[in-house]
Amino acid sequence: MGSVTRTKLMSIMALGAMIGLLLLPILVAIPALASDGGAPAAGVKKEGGDAKVEKGKDVYYKTEGIVSGPPAPKTTDSEKDYPRYNFESRVLLWFANQQHLYYGSFVLAVPIFCMVIEFMGVVTKDKAMAKRYDQLAYDFIKISLTAYSLTAILGGILIFTFLTLYPAFFQYLSGIFRPVMHIYALMFVAESGTLYIYYYGWDKMKEGLLKWIHLSMSVVLNVIGTILMFLANSWIGFMMSPAGVDEQGRYLGNIWHVIHTALWNPLNLHRILGNMAFGGGVVAAYSAYRFLSAKTDEERAHYDWMGYIAMALGVAFLIPLPFAGYWLMREVYAYRQQMGITLMGGLLAWLFIIQATMIGILFLSTNYYLWQALGRMRGAEKYQRYIKYLVFLLTCGFLVFITPHTIVMTPAELKAMGGQQHPVLGNYGVMSAKNGGINVIITTTVLSFVWYMRGNKVSTVSWSKFGNIFMGCFFFFAYLNIIMLAVYGYYIPANVRVGLSVPQVATTLSCLFFMFALNSVMMKGAKQMGPIEWGKISARSQYALIMLATAFTWMMGLMGYIRSSVRLFWHVNEIMRDNSPWAYTHTVGFAANMISANVLFFWISIMFVFWLGALAAKKAPVEAKAAVPGRAAAPAVGH
């Protein structure tokens, strides 16, 4: 048997083993699920030899089920339920949880990028380009590998924190999820195994069928990662909108009801998109860091390109993120109106203003990066002179988007204003205006992308003049439609107004998909004014990438805090009350400081990961041909 055949055989066996590992948790779980997860049948009472079955009503699904678990513990403010360590236990847990989430999100997102980039490398016909993509995917997974170990360590710390500081709550939650707890653990083992084979098998499996097998491993890796995340989401979904238990919190034997709560699916979608955007941001920051510390032009070219790809991937998932968030909020309102009002109109409303500011910063940074990127293309000067108008549009959208409904003011200012609401700015503080604001911002970002995509090109299609006019009109009417609908929203009932977001979003998405498609068709075979000079981008652009990543991290911390604190004084909403001394909502200032501390710690630790990644860099970056005058490093696909 030749060595190649043996390698192939080993690879196929490795893949088979991985699939086996993937299926193992499910196979193991089947008997457990069939027997209600082995949970003690608390509802079966034996009286004089006759078994009496106690039934309960599901708090959400309203179905009847056999009581199969103990009620939620009624905790007291005591050492037994809430051990004390001269520190606010909630803050410790917050820290452990947030760090685990940061790293968890990162290591779940990066393999998805690797899968996409590796696939692009496999299908690209240009061999030099394919090699660059492959190297890029490898660079990505290399960073994630060290982060993966840290995720596992932080996960362990998190569990110990729960066990030590909130034993009663953790015992209850793990009791409810007992049927799937071991699936989670086994999935984690499967994820680890697959990741290590995927990473260490990179060089061995780089040609022909083996490469396809390697690529399919990334699919397996991502399937496992996604299931892992969905399972973790089911816990927070249960804490916010419990189901599968009765009013006393007793498990009713249907684990699917416990998992599939009212908010589970919106949370799943929002977290997938959020993780991807966050992962893109972190890798972009890594590239920026390597770009700024690069010693050679080749290095700069490589990391400039890497930063661009990471940013583009991150932003591709950032654009639909507000819409997924909108769906989540809609479901929150549908589940409990009070919860929705607490979030968006009441106690936590100011945090949403901070969130709006962060979203604005994300889009502003993205646009700024793209404008800077125009500078490395010859021929893009024609677009640069119009940037000021895009700045104006973005700023107007941003200002409307961040205007608070409940304004912070001194009593003297309140009196001078003559009421709680400002007659001009009050109109910007409500949802109709904000929908308009964010859609203007996103549409402008799409426009920036379109300019970037055609920066150094001149369309050669016969209908290019018509195409340009059509695109201009399309964008003009898109803006007009978005703004008109935002104004119209004030004159119609609320339920109709909520529906207006659909045509607004549709307008934005039409710009995104239709204009991108049309632009691609117009730019097919376009005349190039000059190459994209990778590495010749300004240092400011790299700081924009770092800003992008920092804003992502901050916003993730903020939104996690908002989502968690909306339960107010409940561990599990309306089922298990938090009777610890820390069951109050923190002030906005404290929360902001805590989020900043979390962000700072994450970035310090990830810098360590980056440093390790740089230490492990054995391969020289792929030569950037862009430096060769008059030759494009990456032709059309370079965008």
Place this chain on the structure above:
Amino acid sequence: MKALMSVGALIGVLGLLMLIGMIFGVIPSNTVRLVEGYMPMQVLSELAVFVAGFTGLSYLANSMGIAFPRFWQGVLFWVFIQTYLKFRIYPPIPFSVRAMYGTVSFVAVFMWVSANEEDWKKFRQPILNVLDANTGFHKALRTMYLILLPLLIGGFSFLTMKPSVDEPIELRTVHPAPPASTKVHGKTYTLQTSQNPYRVNLEGKYDQAYSNKLIVEQGMGRLMAPNANPWDEKAEGYLKYVREGGEIFFQNCHFCHGDNLNGRGLHAFAFNPIPANFTDPGTIAQLQETFIFWRVAKGGIGLPNEGFPWASVMPPWEQHLTTDEIWKVILFEYWHTGYYPRTWD
């Protein structure tokens, strides 16, 4: 192009002169009024006109060879935005919001002046000149900055730390989350599902679409819809209930909430904060009728924990009005303001 830019420049100069004139009282401050109902879009449109005007001015100056330095363009544009926000918009914008707007516009100016390498070089050149201090003038400037900046920062710190006699800022939750249900006069109302029993059509059935057609039109004038005068003696059903609600409103509520429902009643300014302005799109227009029912029935004293610091002198009207009267007065408030109650379907 030049003609277009000339028009832009003309508009820019006129606008600027008018704004300066209005600020310094050279021309009446209401020469160009912000029109109620259109103010938000008017502000944005005015800013757009100014941007177009400044672009035209810059273009013309460039074509005449008297280019205005990019550094000063950036600085003065930012100053202009702050001036506009401070003096053009009335009532005055609270400092917290102006600070937010100021920061955003600062970032926007930075993005504009550094969008490409050439502009960025032009913008930072005067700063570098001062830092390098190659001429006597720049050296003097640098020395001045070295003295002034610490003084300014010191002064700012002093003013920030200085004890103030002003009342502290309160971050008040104006619309706290309501309870799931509320009990009024012995009956429990589920807030998410209860309906106003008087929002009915001619057949006596709950019909929001019917009542929506009969409310006062929004915008300037606030005109009554045709054949929808509640004070017509023949008015029946919904319109009759609106009239009855109006009578209750003017007997009990208008002293504080005002006869135009704008929160500026006879006693309004005795309170801090002043009563809710129902004509603002951020109050009843954002809420379910049942939310208003709960707030009217329970008043300030019935605000939940989330309503901290419970800054409301609203009486618990369940002690003075019947349940029917509360529903009718709510009907009137929506009719009069021309807003629709929030619904979730």
